[in-house]
Amino acid sequence: MNGNFVMFEEEQRQIQSTCDRLAKDANALAVLVIDKNGQEIARSGQTEHLDVTSLSSLFAGNVAATGGIAKLLAEKEFAGQFHEGEKTNVHISLVAQRAILVVLFDGHSSLGLVRLRVRKASDELGRIFEAVITKMNKGGGGTPGLFGEITDDDIDNLFNE
């Protein structure tokens, strides 16, 4: 396999705090941080009514498709996307080639404000992801420590009906 992506408690807390601040500063409805493969990393704001799992998969699909288009047009990437809805608008951007930052907002905010706040948050998130990757490369992300203890029986038990 091509290695795993590991999120540690410390960095998870930092990402969460950046998301919380971005949601507040951008006056956003909600902020999501999603792994490029469609897994949720963090959420903030009014997310109780959102199906974050489905949204994560679709945002990742959207970003992947846009990346595919960029490649065909000989562009490195399209760094950001904006979807304008009747009530809810969506700002999507890539962070450190690793994660997707999604901001949902309504008329209480504006695209300009969101863009401004996203820029700052992206820098912070970029640094946090770099730290995660450094930690992973140093072996902190090695799974055998945790998963070496898993027995074949543990795996079989998952599938017992």
Add this chain to the structure above:
Amino acid sequence: MSFINYSSREINCKIVYYGPGLCGKTTNLQYIYNKTNPEAKGKMISLATETERTLFFDFLPLSLGEIRGFKTRFHLYTVPGQVFYDASRKLILKGVDGVCFVADSQIARTEANIESLENLRTNLEEQGYNLDKLPYVVQYNKRDLPDVAPVAELRELLNPTKVPDYEAVATTGVGVFDTLKAVAKLVLTELKRGG
């Protein structure tokens, strides 16, 4: 690429159902969706054309329970099988942890199966994966139809490396969960090995 979150104590894995057009990839996911307890599944998303052909992907999130205090979550995806959607298939393979190749057992689809399997191998290589090193299972679907090739023949053509393979009738569910369990188990075993 599995996503292991120590903070939320979750293991997230991605399984992709691959195969030629109309082989029953979406039907596999629909059957799993219909037969899974509501608390263990999320919504099934299908990005399909008006004629219900997969346009981009189907997506079904499943929770399989805990393993050593970690919740195991599997995200199942299908690719669009039609030949001209190759760019989309490549995107969906990104970050894959396990692959299930769904073959259409009908004799008339032999060429389509071979072509799709070659396409899978090529597209994986483009992403830096080797099918022979990836958790991988094969399903011979549509065993209930009249003009199907013998399993031995399909096995020789489509499963030369002898990975786990299953006969299936996805419309009635025969072999569907066997296939899913086999690939999920291989993915977890690979994680255990530190893959």
